[in-house]
Amino acid sequence: MERDHAQxxxxxxxxxxxxxxxxxxxxxxxxxxxxxxxxxxxxxxxxAHAREIGNDAEFEALTEFAAQLPETGPSGAVDAGYVAWMRxxxxxxxxxxxxxxxxxxxxxxxxxxxxxxxxxxxxxxDDLAAYLKG
Numbered sequence: 001m002e003r004d005h006a007q008x009x010x011x012x013x014x015x016x017x018x019x020x021x022x023x024x025x026x027x028x029x030x031x032x033x034x035x036x037x038x039x040x041x042x043x044x045x046x047x048a049h050a051r052e053i054g055n056d057a058e059f060e061a062l063t064e065f066a067a068q069l070p071e072t073g074p075s076g077a078v079d080a081g082y083v084a085w086m087r088x089x090x091x092x093x094x095x096x097x098x099x100x101x102x103x104x105x106x107x108x109x110x111x112x113x114x115x116x117x118x119x120x121x122x123x124x125x126d127d128l129a130a131y132l133k134g
């Protein structure tokens with residue numbers, strides 16, 4: 001794959017396209033692009049950076065999408081099917097972002113430990129039996 005061809009694919013990824021979509025739009029294949037990344041560390045670095053920027057672009061697009069007003073039917077009532085479809089779209093995109101960039105877009109879980117850790121060898125036989133019973 002020529003360097004300028006790879007650059008066009010990278011630009012599309014930076015704008016928020018998936019690699020598969022960018023390759024399709026630029027008449028390339030994912031495999032040939034990945035081979036170009038293996039052959040040229042500069043292309044690989046640019047692609048990695050473009051993915052980060054693309055994730056941010058995708059996040060911004062997601063917030064704009066979620067802010068759209070729901071469609072209404074002829075009576076002026078909100079179409080419940082449309083709302084369900086929108087929810088599915090938003091949830092799917094959020095999930096995908098959380099998998100692509102978990103440190104930035106994933107759920108944060110905090111574990112708080114309070115109290116003393118007791119090891120089994122420190123417990124009395126009665127306490128250990130009670131613990132094992134639940």
